[in-house]
Amino acid sequence: MLSALGLDRDEECLYRHLVAATGSPSDLAGRAVLPLARTIEVLDCLVARGLAVAGPHGTFAAAPPAIALGALLRRQRDELHAAELALLALVDEHRRATSGRSAGDLVEVITDVGAVRHCFAQLQQGARHEVCSLIVPGLAVVPHKDNTAGDDGLRRGVHYRVIVDRESLAEPGLVQLAASSIAEGEEIRVVDRVPVKMIIVDGRTALLPLLSGQHTAPASVLVHASGLLDALIALFETLWTRAYPLWTDGATVGERGAGLEPFDTRIVALLLAGLTDQAIAGQLDTSLRTVQRRIHALMQRAGAETRIQLGWHAARNGWA
Template sequence: MHPLRAIGLTATAEDIYLALVQRGPTKSAALASILRVAPDAVDAAADELSGMGLVEPDGERLVARPPRAALDALAEIRAKELGALRDSADELSQFWRDHHAEGPGYIEIVRMEEAREALARRVQDEAVHQVRALSIGPSGRLAAPPKVAPGCLEALARGVAYSVVYGARILRDPIGREAIQTCVNLGERARVFPNVALNLMICDDRFAVVAAPARDPQRRHHIAVQRSALLDGLIGVFEAYWQMAVPLPAGDESMDDVGAAPTDDARQLLTYLSSGLTDESIARELGVSERTVARRIARLQEVLGAQTRFQLGVQASRRGWL
C-alpha cells in the first residue's frame, strides 16, 4: 500500500503519516528512531504532510489529521490544474498549427532521445485497456540489446492487455527471447512474423507511436499519431500483421522451437494440401484414416496460428515449409 507516494509524497512522508495514524501523536525524535531516518528527514517530511493538511504540530508532537477532507481538496485542485493543462494543450496546439501549416495537427514528430523515451513510456503508463504493438527488434550495428520496455511489466501487473507481433530477428537473440518470455509469462499475447516493417505501439484506441527504423539510433525519430483516420489505418495495419503472424508459446512453454523446421510427414502433408488433394486422397496417399489427416491438419493450423486451410498454406509458405 503506497497511497501517498502515488500522489507525489516521499516514502518517508508516507511512512511518517502511517506511523502517526497507528501510534497517535508522536515526537519527531521518536519518529526518527522508529523509522530509522535522520531527524532532518523527519522535519522535511513533516513539512510535506503539513502542506497537504495531513499533519499538524501539537507542541513537540506531530498529529495526523483525517485524510478525506485534505485529499478531496487536493483532488479538486489537481482536477482544475488538469483542466487548465488540457486547455493550454489545445491553445498551444492551435498556435503551433497556425505557424506550421505544412503538417496535419494529429501528427507530432519527436526527434530528441529523451523526448522519444518519454513518448514511448507514455504508452505504458497511460494505457487503460490494451496495448497493441509491432516490434522489429534491434536494428543497426549500434542498436542496444533488446529489453522489456520500461513500464511494460507494471502495465501488465495492473491488467492492461498486451498483444505484440515480433519480427523473427528478435527471436534469434537469446536476450530478446528471454525478454519476450518474461512478458508472455505475465500474460502478454505474442506472435512472430518474418518481416515486421516498422515499430508501432498503440495505446488503447487513443494514440499511436511509430518508430521509424534507422541504422543510427541517434538519427531515429518517433511519430505520435492522435485520433484520426491515420490512427485507424495504423490499427488496421496491426490487425493485418496479427492475423498473419504465428502465435508464440504461452505461459512457461519454451520458445526455442519457434521457427524450427517441420517434420518430413508435416512437409509431405502440406505439399498434398497445396496441390489441392482432398482429405480422402491424402489419407490414401499416406496410408492413414481421414480422421487422422484432419487431426494432423488441425495440429498444423494450431502450430502456425492459421484459422483456415488457406491461411495454413500462406503461413507454411512464409516460413519456408513449402
C-alpha cells in the first residue's frame, strides 16, 4: 500500500514493525523474517528518508506516521503537480508545432505505376540503417528480380529484414533469389500469411497499397512519421517475432554445426517453411522422387518416424 509513496516491500514491512514496537536490527530482522544485512540496509534507508530514528543501545524507532508519511505524501503531490504542468506545457508546444500540418504532410497517395516504382527505389536508395519489408505472393509493380535498389542497399551495408508469405516461396526462382540475398546479409523469415505488402525505411517512412486487398495494383500510399506509421512498425515487429527464419544458404547453416550437405540444408529449410515436396523439388530444380528420397534419408539420420519429429530434430540440432 505504501509503494505509492516510494517504499519498497522490505521498507514498508520494517516500518510497520517499527510502528508496532522499537527494536534492534537483529530483533527486527527476526520479526520481519529478513537477513540481518538486508535489515540494516533498509533501516539506513528509512533513517535517511526520515521514517525512522536511531535510539539508545542500537535500537530504532518509527518516526510518527502522520508527520513522516505526510511529508512523503506532500512531496509526491508536489512532484505530480509539477509533472502535470510540464505535460500541459508540452501539449501546448506540440499543438503549436503541428497546427500547420495537414493530412497531406503525413500521407501521400501515388497512383501512377512509374511513380510508385520510382518512389520504391528512391526510398531504398536513401536508406541509412534498415529496410523492413512484407512480401506477398504475385508481386507485379516491382517484381523481386527488378529490385536492384535492394541489392545496392545490401552492398552499402543497410540492414534488410524481410517477412515472406509462405505461398510466395512456391513462385519460380524466389528461393534462389532469397539464397543470394541471405548470402549478402539479408534476414528473411516466413509466416503463413502476410496481411499487406509494405516497406518501412529507417522507421520514418512506409509505402503500402492504397486499397485493401489489392496487392498487385499500383495505387499506393506513402506514410511519414505519425501515429499511423507507429502502428505499421508495430505490425511488422509483431509478425517478425512470430515468423520462422528461412535458412537457404548452406554455408550459414553449416556454421551452426549442422554438418549436412548444402542440398539437404535447403530441403530442410523449405520443408520447415511449409512447402510441399513438389514445391521443394521445383525450387531446387530436381525431381519429386529425389526430394522424397533425401527427406527419408534425413529422417533415418535423425531417428525420426514422422516429419514432425524430423522438424523437431532439425530445430534442436541446428539443421535449419
